[in-house]
Amino acid sequence: MINYLFQEKNWQSQLSDLITDPFELISCLNLSPDDLNSQALLAHQQFKLRVPRQFVQKMQIGNAYDPLFLQVFPHHLEMQENSEFSLDPLGERDANALPGMLHKYKSRILMTLTGACAIHCRYCFRRHFPYQENLPKDKDWLAIKPYILAHPDINEIILSGGDPLSISNEKLAKWVGYFEQLPQIKTLRIHTRLPVVIPQRIDDALLHILSSSRLNNIMVVHSNHANELDSNFDTAMQKLIQHDVTIFNQSVLLKGINDNYVSLTELSYRLFQARVLPYYLHVLDKVSGASHFLISDQKAQNIYQDLLKELPGYLMPKLVREIHGEQHKTPLNIY
Ligand code: SF4
The missing domain is CATH 3.20.20.70 (Aldolase class I)
Structure with a gap:
């Protein structure tokens, strides 16, 4: 339980207090900054990290493979070109x-x-x-x-x-x-x-x-x-x-x-x-x-x-x- 991370507030306050800095997120979870290479930061620039503190509280400290963490953390593989993938896949x-x-x-x-x-x-x-x-x-x-x-x-x-x-x-x-x-x-x-x-x-x-x-x-x-x-x-x-x-x-x-x-x-x-x-x-x-x-x-x-x-x-x-x-x-x- 990350007590310092989140204290229950109304939803509007929570929405205005999201974690948007990848370095803050990895620090909260005791993860290594090595996971944030230049490509990952570029991915963050293109689609910014946004995650409520309450959601982060459900992630496991120290686990870079946590299934909630992986859904929100910018990954260097996002910058890989793949011709099957497009900006508007559903037209x-x-x-x-x-x-x-x-x-x-x-x-x-x-x-x-x-x-x-x-x-x-x-x-x-x-x-x-x-x-x-x-x-x-x-x-x-x-x-x-x-x-x-x-x-x-x-x-x-x-x-x-x-x-x-x-x-x-x-x-x-x-x-x-x-x-x-x-x-x-x-x-x-x-x-x-x-x-x-x-x-x-x-x-x-x-x-x-x-x-x-x-x-x-x-x-x-x-x-x-x-x-x-x-x-x-x-x-x-x-x-x-x-x-x-x-x-x-x-x-x-x-x-x-x-x-x-x-x-x-x-x-x-x-x-x-x-x-x-x-x-x-x-x-x-x-x-x-x-x-x-x-x-x-x-x-x-x-x-x-x-x-x-x-x-x-x-x-x-x-x-x-x-x-x-x-x-x-x-x-x-x-x-
Ligand atoms: S799936 Fe897309 S639209 Fe839905 S909450 Fe996540 S980012 Fe927003």
Whole structure:
């Protein structure tokens, strides 16, 4: 336990007190500065380290292979060129119908209300996303609203990353109010890592916004390893459930972090303890800078087959890949 590292504060204070200096992080964990060579520092310049102190507190001191540490620490291998990896692996620029709005799937649109995240995950497929051109302002609603009306199949709004819960409750309430104006919108889905890394984000004001909305509320949290989850997370999930929010988890299959059935079995059981159901297990999206996290499809299939033997069906995430241009996630053939 690193007592000096973190004392529980409200989520806003925690968000404004992230660790953003790689040297501070390795010092907190008693790791060697040798891990920070010039290439690693260049990777940090391109995609800055950001990690909440509360998340760091769950890392093991002295362990450079800690599965939480590896998710956030800039690595020199990020600077390796790999022609299979690109800045926009999912072709999201083609789906960017309006500023701040992606329309990839028939019945859902995705909004990027912010480019900010509490944590920078080194494997993030949006690490090069042009957020500055995609932060919808109030006036943009004047274009988004008729777009939705012109597409009557759209019945769900997805708020995604950046992390939509990094914005204020006031701003969130305003956008939820906009979506509620449209009778065709039935569901609001929030994709977020904040309840994992700063569980205090599930505060009374947020619960009020969600529970007073006429929309069906879904929250998809994002956790890759059981070590990320603690009693604060359980409390946050309990509050959401008490306010009629349906909760799922999605994970990314990451080399050196969770690429074995034991870790993933533990994660599914730990999520269930918090009453969260596993939803997707994504194979890595081939984004520049993340090639060192890739495992082969064959290995993913083997892990999944082992998982099937370990877990009851209701705790099995779907093993999927997102393919540019497809109108849905594509399940991996597991045999
Ligand atoms: S959008 Fe999600 S996965 Fe990407 S850096 Fe932010 S929290 Fe991590």
